[in-house]
Amino acid sequence: NLLACSQTAKPANQQSWQTQIQGGSRQSPIDIRSSESVHDPQLTPLSISYDPSDCLQIWNNGDSFLVEFDDSKDNSVVSGGPLENHYKLKQFHFHWGAENNRGSEHTINSLVYPAELHLVHWNAEKFRTFDEAIFSENGLAVIGVFLKLGRKHDGLQKLVNALPAVKYKDSTVEFSNFNPSCMIPSCLDYWTYPGSLTTPPQTESVTWVIMKKPIEFGDDQLSAFRSLLFTPFGEKLENMVDNFRQQQPLMNRVVRATIL
Ligand SMILES: NS(=O)(=O)c1ccc(C(=O)NCc2cc(F)ccc2F)cc1
Numbered sequence: 001n002l003l004a005c006s007q008t009a010k011p012a013n014q015q016s017w018q019t020q021i022q023g024g025s026r027q028s029p030i031d032i033r034s035s036e037s038v039h040d041p042q043l044t045p046l047s048i049s050y051d052p053s054d055c056l057q058i059w060n061n062g063d064s065f066l067v068e069f070d071d072s073k074d075n076s077v078v079s080g081g082p083l084e085n086h087y088k089l090k091q092f093h094f095h096w097g098a099e100n101n102r103g104s105e106h107t108i109n110s111l112v113y114p115a116e117l118h119l120v121h122w123n124a125e126k127f128r129t130f131d132e133a134i135f136s137e138n139g140l141a142v143i144g145v146f147l148k149l150g151r152k153h154d155g156l157q158k159l160v161n162a163l164p165a166v167k168y169k170d171s172t173v174e175f176s177n178f179n180p181s182c183m184i185p186s187c188l189d190y191w192t193y194p195g196s197l198t199t200p201p202q203t204e205s206v207t208w209v210i211m212k213k214p215i216e217f218g219d220d221q222l223s224a225f226r227s228l229l230f231t232p233f234g235e236k237l238e239n240m241v242d243n244f245r246q247q248q249p250l251m252n253r254v255v256r257a258t259i260l
């Protein structure tokens with residue numbers, strides 16, 4: 001039985017207003033104001049199933065570290081909820097802050113989390129490749145999961161132990177048999193809205209699904225994220241921190257919520 005999933009958030013300071021991308025009408029991330037979200041009874045539960053044998057490698061791309069999956073088969077997919085088709089998992093990555101009072105890209109009633117997980121999927125029924133989908137309407141579905149500091153996350157530790165091998169930009173390390181399901185909250189309540197990539201080219205091709213409940217992870221695990229570098233070997237050391245985008249105007253969009 002699911003615990004009451006309603007999440008009460010304490011409002012924090014207002015996010016600073018940022019100039020919006022030229023001509024963008026559906027940019028991400030945004031602040032989700034729960035009182036303005038629309039409960040949509042037609043939103044079915046998400047169907048998420050991942051195959052750990054699809055996990056290939058970890059890559060420090062200079063923005064974040066990406067855990068990349070083999071998307072040549074149909075084993076790691078998400079469907080249901082707001083999604084018309086099934087979407088294949090391509091990679092997951094995180095955004096985090098230099099300090100615990102910032103890090104997430106989305107916020108809930110201005111409540112910021114120290115980190116946010118993005119599981120990036122592409123619409124394999126409508127498009128042939130990820131690169132095609134990324135530039136297309138309904139091309140991508142990204143599941144966002146907030147991380148809050150607390151108990152160490154046992155499932156995440158395997159990933160944390162591999163991070164020293166990808167300390168520098170452009171480094172990769174083989175990484176296998178990891179099941180990202182361990183990072184999905186047990187409560188499957190979510191918000192959903194039409195948005196964009198949060199890094200260039202910020203294409204407006206993303207259906208965002210933001211899980212209402214955060215997962216917990218430990219201080220040492222967040223420290224491991226913060227000891228990655230933006231810079232390649234041999235260059236000045238710049239810690240990979242504050243790799244989140246400033247929030248964007250909601251414009252003419254509605255955030256829908258589940259009633260689970
Ligand atoms: N933070 S987020 O979840 O919104 C996000 C997800 C994926 C990407 C991405 O794949 N970029 C690289 C990339 C860009 C392209 F334009 C084409 C291919 C490609 F791999 C960027 C941001």
Ligand SMILES: [Zn+2]
Pocket residue numbers: 093094095118198
């Ligand atoms: Zn992201």
